[in-house]
Amino acid sequence: MAGADTGDAVPMPRQTLLQEWQDHWRVGVAAFLALSFSLGSYMAATSMFILPLEKAFGWSRSDIAFAHNAGLLSAFLSPFFGRLIDRVGARRIMLVGSVLFALAFFGLGAMNGSLLLFYFLFAMIFVSGLATSGITCSRVVSEVFVHSRGFSLAAARSGMALSGAFLPAILYLVITHLGWRAGYMVEGMMVLLIVWPAIYFWIGRSGTRRDPQAARPLPTAVAPVRWGQLLREPKIWVLCLGASLGYAPASALMSQLQPLLIDKSINPASAATLVGLAGVASFVGAIVTGSLVDRFWAPGVALIFACGSAAGCMLFAGNATMTGPVAAGAIMLIGLGLGAEIDVVAYMVARYFGVTSFSTIYGLTVFFLTFSGSLSSWLLGSAYDRFGNYDLALSVMAGAFLAAGLAYLMLGRYPSRPVE
Known part of the structure; x- marks a missing residue:
């Protein structure tokens, strides 16, 4: 599948990037908006609800964090969901899923204190959230952007980072004043x-397989590679391992970031602002990484950012109390790595394995990263309940970031010819 391991990425002509965006900007903007309000963006702001829910219903932090285990359901569904996208296209799935995603939030706003209902609605969020996740959005971007794929994936997925920068502060104000x-x-x-309107009007009506705004036709539909052949490819499993080790600590940390900062002697309002800083750093990390992987070996780029995330975790673990600047530095390091992780996995799927089975393979990586992310969020909440702080868990997270970067190195060199 991956082909012979010779040859590296080559610099792209600037006019190619501009021409691709002139032809396909509607797809890129629609993917950007979908990811701006996706499940990943909500996870960046979910810690804003922990203290209000504790106060409203008397739930413990581990009770609330346990809801993230609903992600296990979406994890199991992700490879099959990706397979469906590879066969029928993304648009219809994105339209239906985004409506269900919104309805789940309305349900959370109307719940009466039942933990069972809370867990059910979180399961609905995780499953319907697949429709506007990287499985769909990275697919539609990868289909139409080839020469500038790394940058274009980063530009689209930077919507998640920007939302992570501003959404926590917005929600904090809404929750403070309106509940x-x-x-x-x-x-x-x-x-x-x-x-929903962005998907309806700007993503091709047959799953982006024919874009009336494009100067060149989109790829002809090709049957995705069979499951057996995919599962026998070692590099797919290496990529899944790296993705899960890199995403799990980042997901867990974002789910508990505001309470963690408060425990480090940061006041609640400043903590909400610092949560937003993680989104800014993630945005910068995604854009920088996307530009770098179009020119340099993606696993090496990923390792550098993983080391930064590990250093950020150790800053948190090594300080019982923190000043704002030190906390901001740790968050910047972790956020830069999170942005890199968001972009580099999708890029490597397309670069090593092509677009034909993109959503199937990406869905398989999502299975592992969602499974590990959901479990790690619950474990982090449980670690706090048991030890009264997050320090031991943060040290473990640092090790996971480093292991992820080393795993990516095992992918080796790119195929001799870019796989499309």
């Missing part, structure tokens, strides 16, 4: 009023 129910309602309305 946590209004916070969930605002989430749902943004999906319905922004994401």
Whole structure:
């Protein structure tokens, strides 16, 4: 599948990037908006609801964090979901899924204190959230952007980072002045009023396989590679391992970041602002990484950013109390690595294995990263309940980031010819 391991990425002509965006900017912007209000963006802001839910219903942090285990359901579904996208296209799935995603937020805003209902609605969020996740959005971008694929994936996925920068502060204000129910309602309305129209009007009506705005035709539909052949490819498993080791600590940390900062003696309002800083760093990390992987070996780029994330975790673990600047530095290091992780996995799927089975392979990586991310969020909440702080867990996270970077190196050199 991957072909002979010779040859590296070559610099792309600047006019190629500009021409591709002139031809396909509608697809890129629609993917950007979908990811801006996706499941990943909500995960960056979910810690805003922890303290209000504790106060409203008396739930413990581990009770609330356990809801993230609903991600295990979406994890198991991700490879099959990706297979469906490879066969029928993305547009219809994105339209239906975004409506269900919004309805789940409305349900959270109306819940009455039942943990069972809370867990059910989180399961609905995780499953319907697949429709506007990287499985679909990275696929539609990878189909039309070839020479500038790394940058274009980063530009689209930077929507998640930008949302992570501003959404926590917005929700903090909404929750402070209007209550946590209004916070969930605002989430749902943004999906319905922004994401759904962008998908409907700007993503091709047959799953982006024919874009009337494009100067060149999109790839002809080709049957995806069979499951047996995919599962026998060692590099797919290496990529899944790296993705899970890199995403799990980042996901867990973002799910508990505001309480963690408060425990480090940062006041609640400043903590909300610092949570937003992680989104800014993630945006910068995604754009920088996307530009670098179009020119340099992607696993090497990923390792450098993974080392930064590990250093950020150790800054948190090594300080019982923190000043704002030190906390900001740690968050910047982790956020830069998170942005790199978001972009580099999708790029490597397309670069090593091509677009024909992109969503199937990417869905397989999502299975591992969602499984590990959901479990790690619960484990982090449980670690706090048991030890009264996050320090031991943060040290483990640093090791996971380093292991992820080393795993990517095992992918080796790119195929001799770019796989499309």
